[in-house]
Amino acid sequence: MTNDFLMNAGAAVRLTRIARFALYRGGTAARIVQRTREAPLEGPMTMADLAGYRPVKREPICRPYRAHRVCAPPPPSSGVGLLELLGMGKRFRDMRFHDKVNQVQLLTMSAVDFLDQWFETDVLKATMSASGIIGTFLGVRSPGTAYVLLHHYMGEIDGAFVWGTEKADAVAAWAARGVPVLASSWRSARGRSGSTTTGQPVRRCTSSGSSPHWDASTDPATRSGSVGGVPP
DSSP, rough: OOOOOOOOOOOOHHHHHHTTTTTTSSSHHHHHHHHSSTTTTTTOOOOHHHTOOOOOOOOOOOEEEETEEEEEEEETSHHHHHHHHHHHHHHHTTSSHHHHHHHHHHHHHHHHHHHHTOOOOOHHHHHHHGGSSTTOOTTSSTTHHHHHHHHHHHEEEEEOOSSSSSHHHHHIIIIIIIIIHHHHHHHHHHHHHHHOSSOOOEEEEEOSOOOOOTTTTOOEEEEOOBBBBOOO
C-alpha cells in the first residue's frame, strides 16, 4: 500500500504520555496501580510508589567473548545470566569431542535410552526411569528426560544418595519416622540400665533379631572399636 498511512490514535496518545513520564503520575499511572491491586495480583503498589520512583544509572557488566566485548545490564536485571550463558558456550566449545557428545546426549536422549547404557534388568530400569518424568508430562522414552532423571538422582542427604524421591521428601520422612524411633531406642536403653555415649563418630550399626528398624538391641560401633548399647 504505497503512500497509505495507518494510524493508531490511542497508541499515539499513550506513547506521548509515557514520553512525559506519565507512567509515574496521572491517569496512566492510576490505571497501572489499579490493575496491580486487582485479583489475582492484589499487590501493595500505590501512587506514591510510582511518584517516588527515580531511575538509577548503573555501569554495565562486561566480559570478553571471542573477538568481542559483550556488555549487559547489571543486577538486579538478568544481564548476569546472559554472560553466564556465553561462558558456558565457551566451555562447551573447548571440550573434547567425546565430552561434547556426552553433553548433547544427556540433554536430548530419553531416560530409558540412558539407563540402557548402564543396566540390563527391565524391572530396575522401569522403576528408575520414573524419576525422569517427574513434573514433565512426558513419557520415559521422550527426548530430554535423561537430564530430568539425573537431576533427581544426583543428590544426597548426610552422605547417602536419595533414590527415587525428592531430597526434601526424604528429609521430611526421616524427621517424621526415623527420629522418633531413634529416641524410643535411647529411652529403652536408659530404662534397662544402659548408657548412651554422644559425640562419637559411628562406623557401622548392627542389629540382632529379625527387626529391620532401630531398637534397644542395636549396637553402634564407633571408630575406636568400642561398642555401645544394651544387652538383648
